[in-house]
Amino acid sequence: MPQLHILRYPDPRLHTVAKPVAAVDERIRQLVDSMLETMYAADG
Structure with missing residues (x-):
């Protein structure tokens, strides 16, 4: 699964x-x- 882009504050899409x-x-x-893979890769 591809990793996704993580939105960070203050991105209005949040x-x-x-x-x-x-x-x-x-x-x-x-x-x-994909969300889980992204989260673990970002140490989230």
Whole structure:
């Protein structure tokens, strides 16, 4: 999975409310895997 770009304060996108996830499908699972990989690589 590719690592993602981490937004840092004061990026205004951090104030954006996320849309609800309607269904957990393969695309969402891949996104979560990428988010976890990014978090661990950044010592988060």
